[in-house]
Amino acid sequence: MGRAPQDTPAGLWTYLLLSVTFLLAAFPLYWMFVIATSDDQALAKLPPAVIPGNQFMVNINEVFSLQDVYFAASLVNSVIVSTVVTASVLFFCSLAGFAFAKLRFKGSRALMLVVVLTLTVPNQLGIVALYIVMSKLGWNGTLLAVIAPGLVTAFGVFYMRQFIVNTVPDELVESARMDGASTMRVYANIVLPAIRPAMAVLGLLTFVATWNDFQWPLITLSGTDFPTSMVAVSDLASGNYVIYRRVLAGAFVATVPLLVMLFIGGRQIVRGIMEGAVKS
Amino acid sequence: MSTTRAAPAPSSHRAAPERGRSGGDDRRLTWRNRLYRFDMRYMPYLMIAPFFLIFLAFGLFPLLFNGVVSLRNYRLDDPTLPYWAGVENFSKLLGDEDFWNALYNTFGIFLLSTVPQLLLALVVASLLNRKLRAQTWWRVGILLPYVTPIVASTMVFSVFFSRDFGMANWVLGLFGLGGGDTPIDWRADKPHAWIAIATMVNWKWIGYNALLYLAAMQSISKDVYEAAAIDGAGPWKQLWRITVPLIQPIIVFTVVLSTIGGLQLFTEPMLFDLNSQAATGGPNGEWQTIGQLIYKVGWKDLNLGYAAAMSWALFVITLIIAGLNTLLTNRLAGGRK
Numbered sequence: 001m002g003r004a005p006q007d008t009p010a011g012l013w014t015y016l017l018l019s020v021t022f023l024l025a026a027f028p029l030y031w032m033f034v035i036a037t038s039d040d041q042a043l044a045k046l047p048p049a050v051i052p053g054n055q056f057m058v059n060i061n062e063v064f065s066l067q068d069v070y071f072a073a074s075l076v077n078s079v080i081v082s083t084v085v086t087a088s089v090l091f092f093c094s095l096a097g098f099a100f101a102k103l104r105f106k107g108s109r110a111l112m113l114v115v116v117l118t119l120t121v122p123n124q125l126g127i128v129a130l131y132i133v134m135s136k137l138g139w140n141g142t143l144l145a146v147i148a149p150g151l152v153t154a155f156g157v158f159y160m161r162q163f164i165v166n167t168v169p170d171e172l173v174e175s176a177r178m179d180g181a182s183t184m185r186v187y188a189n190i191v192l193p194a195i196r197p198a199m200a201v202l203g204l205l206t207f208v209a210t211w212n213d214f215q216w217p218l219i220t221l222s223g224t225d226f227p228t229s230m231v232a233v234s235d236l237a238s239g240n241y242v243i244y245r246r247v248l249a250g251a252f253v254a255t256v257p258l259l260v261m262l263f264i265g266g267r268q269i270v271r272g273i274m275e276g277a278v279k280s
Numbered sequence: 281m282s283t284t285r286a287a288p289a290p291s292s293h294r295a296a297p298e299r300g301r302s303g304g305d306d307r308r309l310t311w312r313n314r315l316y317r318f319d320m321r322y323m324p325y326l327m328i329a330p331f332f333l334i335f336l337a338f339g340l341f342p343l344l345f346n347g348v349v350s351l352r353n354y355r356l357d358d359p360t361l362p363y364w365a366g367v368e369n370f371s372k373l374l375g376d377e378d379f380w381n382a383l384y385n386t387f388g389i390f391l392l393s394t395v396p397q398l399l400l401a402l403v404v405a406s407l408l409n410r411k412l413r414a415q416t417w418w419r420v421g422i423l424l425p426y427v428t429p430i431v432a433s434t435m436v437f438s439v440f441f442s443r444d445f446g447m448a449n450w451v452l453g454l455f456g457l458g459g460g461d462t463p464i465d466w467r468a469d470k471p472h473a474w475i476a477i478a479t480m481v482n483w484k485w486i487g488y489n490a491l492l493y494l495a496a497m498q499s500i501s502k503d504v505y506e507a508a509a510i511d512g513a514g515p516w517k518q519l520w521r522i523t524v525p526l527i528q529p530i531i532v533f534t535v536v537l538s539t540i541g542g543l544q545l546f547t548e549p550m551l552f553d554l555n556s557q558a559a560t561g562g563p564n565g566e567w568q569t570i571g572q573l574i575y576k577v578g579w580k581d582l583n584l585g586y587a588a589a590m591s592w593a594l595f596v597i598t599l600i601i602a603g604l605n606t607l608l609t610n611r612l613a614g615g616r617k
Contacts (some may be wrong), residue, residue: 004502010410105324126342128588149338169523212429251432266420
């Protein structure tokens with residue numbers, strides 16, 4: 001009798017291959033830690049070093065006390081940018097998602113179609129003009145230039161709409177209306193409590209993407225003393241003589257917040273990616 | 281009582297002006313009615329406005345404005361040039377060796393990263409699609425690369441692919457390839473540099489794509505597999521003959537996604553360079569991508585007009601390739617049915 005793959009208990013080979021996949025996925029991160037904790041000799045070894053050293057604090061101190069790269073400030077900037085963008089995406093996308101999912105207004109179908117179409121517009125291709133826009137606004141070199149374009153995303157609106165359509169019953173919205181609740185009241189008292197899981201997913205995905213963004217922060221913040229942490233890490237590696245234990249120590253520090261998020265919210269991130277996939 | 285009054289009757293707005301003239305209580309009612317009408321009619325637009333405003337200002341407008349800038353002389357270091365350049369930027373583009381070289385590199389790296397990436401993602405997804413112990417942990421585990429900043433992982437890979445003490449050469453040496461005396465210089469020629477960069481891209485995105493595929497695989501009806509197993513199809517055959525054709529829409533989706541991402545490749549080639557600030561992608565542009573060249577022309581050579589022309593060209597190329605991809609993938613996957 002044949003069985004569907006998802007009902008077939010995995011055999012030894014499956015576990016073996018998955019373990020190899022996992023090791024390949026994890027190794028660069030582990031090795032980043034190894035070098036971040038080692039001295040200069042570790043890189044010039046064959047076979048390569050695979051055991052962490054005891055120089056972590058030394059390397060970290062060096063990274064944080066550099067004169068030309070303000071690493072601590074750049075981490076603070078990354079926290080500010082990612083937090084503000086995430087909070088704003090959650091608020092504006094859930095509002096718009098709610099409007100598209102449950103409110104009746106003229107042109108809502110056409111406007112939603114526009115949202116979906118914008119999903120395929122790669123912002124990066126307008127980067128030269130975006131830079132000019134920002135310089136007209138006088139925002140280049142400030143965190144505003146990094147924050148503003150990310151305040152609300154098409155993916156977020158789309159994701160929230162799908163979730164609200166499926167989880168918030170029309171009857172609940174109707175009855176709240178009958179009781180005289182305003183639209184914002186319905187949003188606050190009925191929609192918000194119902195979409196917590198989706199907020200967690202969208203929040204995690206947005207935070208990760210914003211934290212990891214490199215090209216635009218590099219362009220708009222270059223030449224400033226206080227860029228984001230991704231630009232700061234690339235600055236660590238830009239001299240003539242690059243000290244890799246230092247670069248990777250910095251890279252490791254800038255990666256840790258995301259590893260913590262994956263550890264805490266892994267289940268949500270996985271679900272978010274998988275749900276986003278099926279529906280799009 | 282008060283709730284009934286506050287609750288708006290559908291017809292009340294017509295009666296409202298008349299009642300509004302008499303007495304304070306009624307006037308409040310009118311005020312409420314107006315608020316209510318505003319809430320019903322205009323609130324939805326207010327709620328979706330932030331998205332459209334932000335998208336217009338920082339998404340669509342720059343994309344189109346790029347087209348205008350590409351027809352201009354826009355040098356950051358020389359504002360005295362005549363305003364319009366006409367098609368000069370574009371005609372320069374056609375004869376620009378750097379541009380064609382970058383385009384060639386971009387496509388090379390794009391093919392080396394997209395094809396293995398999606399094939400391996402399929403295999404990983406089909407492994408994850410079995411009944412597993414600690415299922416969630418496997419799924420979270422393969423997402424480690426996805427949450428790792430490209431800036432950080434590129435630094436690591438950059439060291440892996442160093443000539444003398446790099447892990448890549450050491451591993452190849454274990455298999456008797458590339459040997460100790462003649463280590464591969466990964467930054468010396470196109471094929472090696474492309475492979476190195478494609479490896480970084482593949483590492484980053486296989487797990488993510490595998491989850492997309494897994495999601496689609498789980499919605500396939502189990503009966504199909506039972507029928508196939510009765511016909512004697514093994515797991516490998518099932519994957520290619522049943523699973524792949526049935527998850528075709530998501531495959532098209534990932535192909536389009538990786539096309540858009542692949543043609544804009546920037547961070548990996550930038551930071552693979554030992555002198556990353558130069559943005560040249562190797563001493564002779566061995567791995568300079570279009571994304572990188574746009575950055576170099578715009579912000580190193582300070583010629584924003586010309587950089588805009590390149591962005592615009594890349595935009596058009598992306599549209600064409602994405603369209604072709606959709607057609608091709610549809611036909612390939614659909615032809616099996």
